[in-house]
Amino acid sequence: MSFLWSLIVGGIIGWIASLITGRDIPGGIIGNIIAGFIGAWLGSLIFGDLGPEIGGFEILPAIIGSILLVLIVSFVLRKMGHNRKQGHS
Numbered sequence: 224m225s226f227l228w229s230l231i232v233g234g235i236i237g238w239i240a241s242l243i244t245g246r247d248i249p250g251g252i253i254g255n256i257i258a259g260f261i262g263a264w265l266g267s268l269i270f271g272d273l274g275p276e277i278g279g280f281e282i283l284p285a286i287i288g289s290i291l292l293v294l295i296v297s298f299v300l301r302k303m304g305h306n307r308k309q310g311h312s
Contacts, residue, residue, distance in 0.1 A: 233257075259285065262293075263280045265292060
């Protein structure tokens with residue numbers, strides 16, 4: 224049951240990050256869950272244990288890490304799309 228709770232919280236964290244940044248995370252719900260998990264890991268590396276914990280996630284670092292992840296992924300995807308368009312012109 225705790226794994227299911229972690230998936231739900233990870234998905235919510237990824238969804239919040241996409242709302243804050245105004246950018247969609249590729250992969251829909253699965254993308255949100257992945258962004259939540261990776262963002263939590265990234266945020267904990269940068270900020271450590273900060274704020275309340277829900278479902279095994281330190282919420283503040285997880286949201287900040289997920290926002291950073293969404294911004295990085297959207298930047299990389301935009302650059303890849305831009306380079307692909309230039310290559311086929």
